[in-house]
Amino acid sequence: xxxxxxxxxxxxxxxxxxxxxxxxxxxxxxxxxxxxxxxxxxxxxxxxxxxxxxxxxxxxxxxxxxxxxxxxxxxxxxxxxxxxxxxxxxxxxxxxxxxxxxxxxxxxxxxxxxxxxxxxxxxxxxxxxxxxxxxxxxxxxxxxxxxxxxxxxxxxxxxxxxxxxxxxxxxxxxxxxxxxxxxxxxxxxxxxxxxxxxxxxxxxxxxxxxxxxxxxxxxxxxxxxxxxxxxxxxxxxxxxxxxxxxxxxxxxxxx
Numbered sequence: 690x691x692x693x694x695x696x697x698x699x700x701x702x703x704x705x706x707x708x709x710x711x712x713x714x715x716x717x718x719x720x721x722x723x724x725x726x727x728x729x730x731x732x733x734x735x736x737x738x739x740x741x742x743x744x745x746x747x748x749x750x751x752x753x754x755x756x757x758x759x760x761x762x763x764x765x766x767x768x769x770x771x772x773x774x775x776x777x778x779x780x781x782x783x784x785x786x787x788x789x790x791x792x793x794x795x796x797x798x799x800x801x802x803x804x805x806x807x808x809x810x811x812x813x814x815x816x817x818x819x820x821x822x823x824x825x826x827x828x829x830x831x832x833x834x835x836x837x838x839x840x841x842x843x844x845x846x847x848x849x850x851x852x853x854x855x856x857x858x859x860x861x862x863x864x865x866x867x868x869x870x871x872x873x874x875x876x877x878x879x880x881x882x883x884x885x886x887x888x889x890x891x892x893x894x895x896x897x898x899x900x901x902x903x904x905x906x907x908x909x910x911x912x913x914x915x916x917x918x919x920x921x922x923x924x925x926x927x928x929x930x931x932x933x934x935x936x937x938x939x940x941x942x943x944x
Contacts, residue, residue, distance in 0.1 A: 715795045722800045725777075729807060730769060730839060731759035745839035746846065749826050750814075753848050757826050760811035767839045768827035771815065775863040778808035782870035802874060809871045809886055812864055816893055824860050825849035865893040 727739055730746040749769070750757030761777065763770045785792065785801050792798040815823040827846050851857035869890035875883040 718792075718795050718797055719800075722797060722804060725761070725804050726800075728761045728763075730762050730767075731811075743840045745842060746826070749846050750823070750848055752845055753823075753850075755817075755823065755848070756814055757811070757823055757848060759807065759814065760826075761808060762839060766827075766829065766832050767837070767842055768829050768832050769811075769825070771822075771824035772860045772863055774808060775812070775860065775867040778805055778812070778867040779863065779870050781805050781808075782867065782874050785874045786870075802878075805871050805874055809868055812868055813885070813889060816864065816868075816889055819892065819896065821850045821852040822857075822861055822864060822893065823848050823850045824857060824864075861893055861896075865890045868893070 723738060726737070727742060729737075729742070730749070732744050732747060733742060745767075746769075747758055749759075757769075760769045761774050762768065763773055781801060782805055785798070785805060789798065792801055826848050831844075851861060867890075868886040872883040872886040872890065875886070
């Protein structure tokens, strides 16, 4: 699945890293973040910058007796995929750490932090129970046959979870990495929240489902998103976030 949202953070990294005078990179950065805000699902905040977007997906997770409201939609549809969302948040978090001064100078640091937190708040819900992780909300087959705005969606929104019986190491690892990286972003501005993220990241890492599995009834849209992998990068990010030597070096300079 080619996710527009998942590649957006890489564009942000490029924008804040490249020096040039032919383009207005500040404007490009701002519009990139506004695009990401347009993908928000859930109860939108009072400071929502897009008048044409409203609340959506307020019953997400209801069919499974869970609260899965929030997060981001993927690309041009109204489905929430856990893996590209987690990749997005991981990359945004590293951008907020490595390019903090540039983002602050551009007046976008708080918007980046808000974008990260919108994702991590959702991940905390998706990983609320220790024996499972919700990784998918929506039916892509039906969604792609019904062209409608998120605000006007109707009908059930099926959810997909991974657990010890239905494993998905890659997505569990990326979600863990996203929360660990985000914990470093919030460590100095919201310590309790940062500790909660890191604690949940460690727990999810410990419970990571290591068997190779590609689908358990999933459609073509999600089959490749639930395979195994991503172990070492996740462990490294958690190690950095957990007051390791590298973490102590990184945060004072960039965090």
